[in-house]
Amino acid sequence: MRLLSSSLIGHAAEIAVEAFSEGKLRLLFMKANLDSATPAKHYGKAELVAKTVMTAKYAATESGADDERKALHDFVRLVAEQVAPAALEGIRPGTYFWQLREAARADGLDLRANFETTDDEWGATTTRRTGVRLLPLDDPAAPLSQEITALEADFDRLGWTDAKDCYQRAAKALTEGRHEDANGGIRAMYEAALVETATITGFASTKQGDGGAAVNYLRTQGHLADKDGGWFVHGLWAITHTNGPHPGTSTAGEAHFRFQALTAAARYLIDRFAPA
Numbered sequence: 001m002r003l004l005s006s007s008l009i010g011h012a013a014e015i016a017v018e019a020f021s022e023g024k025l026r027l028l029f030m031k032a033n034l035d036s037a038t039p040a041k042h043y044g045k046a047e048l049v050a051k052t053v054m055t056a057k058y059a060a061t062e063s064g065a066d067d068e069r070k071a072l073h074d075f076v077r078l079v080a081e082q083v084a085p086a087a088l089e090g091i092r093p094g095t096y097f098w099q100l101r102e103a104a105r106a107d108g109l110d111l112r113a114n115f116e117t118t119d120d121e122w123g124a125t126t127t128r129r130t131g132v133r134l135l136p137l138d139d140p141a142a143p144l145s146q147e148i149t150a151l152e153a154d155f156d157r158l159g160w161t162d163a164k165d166c167y168q169r170a171a172k173a174l175t176e177g178r179h180e181d182a183n184g185g186i187r188a189m190y191e192a193a194l195v196e197t198a199t200i201t202g203f204a205s206t207k208q209g210d211g212g213a214a215v216n217y218l219r220t221q222g223h224l225a226d227k228d229g230g231w232f233v234h235g236l237w238a239i240t241h242t243n244g245p246h247p248g249t250s251t252a253g254e255a256h257f258r259f260q261a262l263t264a265a266a267r268y269l270i271d272r273f274a275p276a
Contacts, residue, residue: 001069003060004076004107011103012076013049015096019082025049032074033067073134076104077111080132084113087127091276110137110150112276137267151263154270163192163266170259179255186262187240193266194218194237197273211237229272236265 020028022045029035029052037055042048053075060068083096091098101111114130135150155164170185191211198214199205201223205214215237217223224230239258 001066001073003069004072004109006057008076008103008107008109009053009057009072011100012079013053015083015100016075016079017045017049019079019096020045022048028075028078032078033071034075076100077132077134080111080113080134084111084129084132086129087115104134105137108137110135110153112150112153151267151270154267154274154276157276158196158270158274160192160196163189163196166192167263167266174255174259177252179252182255183240183258186259190236190240190262190266193269194233197269198223200273223273229268233265233269236261 016025016028025045025048026035026038029038034052034056037052037059039048039051039055042051053072056068056072056075059065060072080097080100083100085091085095085097091101097111097113104111112133112135114133115127116130117125117127119125133153135153137150152164152167155161155167166185166189170182170189173179173181173185191209191214194211194214195203195205198217201218201221203214203217215234219226219230219234224233240262
């Protein structure tokens with residue numbers, strides 16, 4: 001497990017001091033398996049939190065053990081749960097959760113609040129928060145692991161099942177060295193994301209393979225000006241039509257680059273047109 005940056009841990013620690021009582025802080029440390037790092041003596045909440053996380057960070061850095069690194073991940077996640085929005089809504093800039101999410105994103109991670117919607121026997125719908133996840137954002141190694149990525153979580157949130165299926169197939173092909181298949185899968189993911197994005201703004205897809213039409217719609221209708229994302233989105237779409245899913249036409253390096261670039265492009269579209 002990766003070691004979190006001092007900046008992210010520091011942001012979480014500062015918020016914890018404000019959001020928790022001393023008793024709740026000690027329970028928080030127990031839940032995160034940081035109680036062994038908690039000092040016996042301290043002078044106020046700020047020192048209690050600072051000494052605990054600094055001791056854990058030092059141990060995680062020196063030993064490289066996953067236990068300490070996981071404990072710090074859990075600490076950040078549990079702090080985020082304390083300040084996460086109670087309802088499924090946009091995250092307001094400036095709030096504690098927004099600040100912590102920005103710090104996580106600067107560290108190549110993302111914070112996602114999970115919600116569950118249920119219907120009771122009278123047909124009333126209730127939505128409740130079920131927790132918070134700390135997910136890889138754009139780490140090139142993340143899609144090749146067993147962990148769900150922030151992009152997949154967004155696909156789930158938005159109901160973009162085709163994009164998610166194509167993305168997962170592309171990731172599997174890349175890890176197995178099937179570079180042409182990876183190129184084909186990631187191109188299909190990008191096309192699905194383009195069509196879904198354009199649909200949000202009023203585009204009506206009429207057939208499979210409407211990726212080009214979706215790009216043109218976003219640019220000509222003013223949703224993506226050429227110098228404000230239009231050339232970026234169109235250029236990547238053009239790249240997907242070269243050295244595609246044909247034997248011997250793609251190298252491992254190119255397949256990895258394409259996977260990373262189109263993952264980032266899909267994140268760009270979602271963050272701009274369908275943010276959490």
